[in-house]
Amino acid sequence: MFRHILIPTDGSEFAHRAVPKGLALAKAIGAKVTALCVEHTFDVYSVRESQIYKIPKEFAAYNAHIKEHAAKVLAQIAKEAKTAGVSCETLQMVHDHPHEAIIKAASKKGCDLIVMASHGRSGISGVVLGSVTNKVLTHTKTPVLVCH
Numbered sequence: 001m002f003r004h005i006l007i008p009t010d011g012s013e014f015a016h017r018a019v020p021k022g023l024a025l026a027k028a029i030g031a032k033v034t035a036l037c038v039e040h041t042f043d044v045y046s047v048r049e050s051q052i053y054k055i056p057k058e059f060a061a062y063n064a065h066i067k068e069h070a071a072k073v074l075a076q077i078a079k080e081a082k083t084a085g086v087s088c089e090t091l092q093m094v095h096d097h098p099h100e101a102i103i104k105a106a107s108k109k110g111c112d113l114i115v116m117a118s119h120g121r122s123g124i125s126g127v128v129l130g131s132v133t134n135k136v137l138t139h140t141k142t143p144v145l146v147c148h
Contacts, residue, residue: 001029006111006142008036008102008132011073015117018147019077022115023084025145032087034109035077038098039066066094099135106142114144 007022009015019035026033042062044055051058074090081088091109095101106114118133137144 002031002113002143004109004111004113005031005033006036006102006106006109006114007033007077008038008098008105008114008116009073009077010098010132011037011069018115018117019080021147022145023081023086023088025115026081026086027084031113032089033081034089034091034105034111035074035081036091036093036102036105037070037073038093038095038101039070040098041094041096067092097135098132099139102132102136103140103142106140111142114140114142116144116146118146118148 002025005022005026007019009019022033025031042059070092074092078088078090089109091105093101093105095104102114102116105111114136116133116136118131133144133146137146
């Protein structure tokens, strides 16, 4: 059975739906959890050309913001895990492609299950927008439990 569950989140209310389900499963089977928050890298193209001299300052502010955001998100999950009686490690990654970071984290941490939420988009919006969950499903060898 599963011994180590990865629960990735971006901190959104929607993504958080998988957290209690993943923690409940971990509690029921005696697994440990790694909570992962993936943040996007700084986009230099978001700074107007006339403001190019501000890039170092903007970069530093962005990095401080994403670290603070991830710390807040992961602290909340760690608190929920403690309340549930589940061993929980937290991990923050910065990556342009969250699905790649999730797969890498699962492999690096030895996770044997990924529990994550999905918007359940279908039709053209699903094709055009894609989803991190769909990309994880199609690129990982680790089993994935999708929560709606």
